[in-house]
Amino acid sequence: MTDGAAGHRPDVPDGPTSWERVSSEHGAPLILFRPRYDRVRHPRTGAILTRLVLETPDWVNVVARTPAGRIVVVRQYRFGSGEVTIEIPGGVVDPGEAPLETAERELREETGYTSARWTDLGSVQPNPAFHDNRCHHFLAEGAIQTHAQALDAGEDIVVGTLTTDEVRDLITRGEITHSLVITALSRVLDLRLTAHRD
């Protein structure tokens, strides 16, 4: 018996089950996250272990393509890596907001682009080992710059566009590096390294 999204596969034996959560305790909030310490019971040994969960709101990001097929990108300084990165637009789902609404809002606020043609590209788990959230990917086609940027006081973002070949090249050369940007783009671009194409 298993639970969660991963159903039975003949060549991946069932076996691991959910671990019983014996108790939970929250730590002090961390700006972006709410830490939770779960005491869980190992299903085979019965041992009680402590595991950290960072309760995290859902995120979204957007592959926005111009009428010419170019991809809208943002350049900004990232505090974790201490580097200026090239990414696609995205952000945090506000309470009560649907992921598509967040996607439309973040695209408009960060870049000034809007689109009438939106497609849900599905979602991923940023890291199910310790995050409880998802990142929802969207495609916005025929995107054009209709608004001025509306940046938060804590943002400093420059907008540009790249061809799909340029985006692929930046990913394979390791210059576009954000994992969630890559998972979104992998749904519309073939990102295989040249040496590993069949």
Place this chain on the structure above:
Amino acid sequence: MTDGAAGHRPDVPDGPTSWERVSSEHGAPLILFRPRYDRVRHPRTGAILTRLVLETPDWVNVVARTPAGRIVVVRQYRFGSGEVTIEIPGGVVDPGEAPLETAERELREETGYTSARWTDLGSVQPNPAFHDNRCHHFLAEGAIQTHAQALDAGEDIVVGTLTTDEVRDLITRGEITHSLVITALSRVLDLRLTAHRD
């Protein structure tokens, strides 16, 4: 002027620069992370803002292929999502360890598979907004099960193999969801959704 990996592109204007770090203070350790609060200066407004960084060791994961070309996967309960997932093997780079050594060790410990043919598939940043680490992706070809599993006391992992078509199908149907598993696999598999293939 920019710094970091993202060099000048004609269609992505330069502009954002590094933010000066005015001071830094560590919070209490969080099992997996060391929180750091940076006071940073907005480069345009001069405002001082607090930003959270989770100092995090590097991670690795491994696309291990059997002589028949099947992909080695692991099934385990994940504490963040509260679900049993299907992923590729991986883990945390220990102090003093090279990422390739970690990859060889984690593949052997989690699955019992070993390989003589390793290829570096490059690395990604799990989330440069708040992590300072990288996840290094490796390909192990001709992998065969030569050892018994050697699980940590806190692990409960079942091993299996899937064809590349099965893996692609599980990703597009949202049953393989871990972003870093997908970024690794995107380097060897074409993961475009059917509707968006050119």
